[in-house]
């Protein structure tokens with residue numbers, strides 16, 4: 001699909017000209033269809049298989065996690081780990097750093113086949129990964145080491161809140177969860193990703209200047225663009241703009257540079273700059289706080305109801321007992337699962353905004369259509385509307401190309417498009 005990409009785009013333009021699409025009247029629907037025709041039925045079936053496997057895991061993983069939590073409570077293991085933590089350490093805050101690592105190691109071991117299936121097997125089966133098992137496994141361990149530290153700290157602070165405010169913990173707890181999420185969103189790309197990949201300044205040249213020019217034109221202080229060697233892990237094109245309180249970093253991966261045209265790269269970077277300029281990180285955090293507050297409040301009510309029935313049988317003392325963590329986690333998992341379509345919708349809406357920002361900033365709808373079509377390797381080309389609405393966190397290639405063609409129809413008079 002990749003090699004013939006540029007050639008195909010030229011042939012699309014030729015077909016559009018031949019069909020009179022560009023002449024007299026420009027029909028955005030017809031133009032969108034011309035782009036979609038490039039992707040063969042076989043390629044579509046391949047991508048659909050990949051996406052559907054992801055959906056199955058979206059449902060399966062929470063179910064397995066809930067089953068594990070139930071077993072840990074039923075077999076009394078959680079209670080034993082809490083007792084061990086209490087024997088080893090006096091301070092309740094520090095006991096989290098015994099209980100949580102045991103909990104995480106055990107559950108991670110049980111969940112390993114699923115993690116392998118999702119992140120290694122499926123990515124290879126559908127041709128998206130370039131990594132051998134050894135390299136993948138080392139990164140898997142590193143990522144788990146990070147989450148072990150971060151999650152232990154999160155639970156320790158959460159239980160401090162649970163002890164201080166057993167009635168209102170869900171409010172402060174939601175704030176804490178969002179705080180951790182925000183830190184991850186901000187510092188992840190800046191401090192965690194460099195552990196896995198090398199960031200170096202992008203080569204000087206006209207393309208880099210164009211990217212920086214879009215940033216400056218939209219009020220973003222940026223003097224460099226970084227290049228990431230992500231081709232060692234995957235074939236996907238990607239880029240990001242991250243920043244915290246005035247600092248910012250624009251980064252793109254080598255797949256994007258190698259596979260897209262200069263205009264395509266510019267379009268992707270304009271999209272990422274759009275996320276930054278439109279303050280999407282702060283807006284996302286606000287919406288997610290709202291979702292967490294609702295989920296945690298519901299978790300609190302459900303936890304108490306189950307605790308009244310089963311608490312004694314499981315040897316649990318209350319909501320602030322580390323031994324009750326699997327129950328708290330399982331209930332929260334159910335509500336977070338139910339909130340998934342809402343979370344996806346929030347991300348989706350911001351993606352559309354960044355898409356439109358990119359098209360407006362570059363004035364180049366064809367470039368946007370070019371890179372949108374590339375995402376057909378891992379996103380369904382034109383899913384049913386209900387799937388687009390509730391299961392997509394990013395617009396489908398169809399939705400993105402149509403957006404670009406609609407812009408073209410409204411902004412460029414058809415007559416100017418017909419050139420000798």
Ligand SMILES: [Zn+2]
Nearest residue numbers: 271275351354
């Ligand atoms: Zn985006």
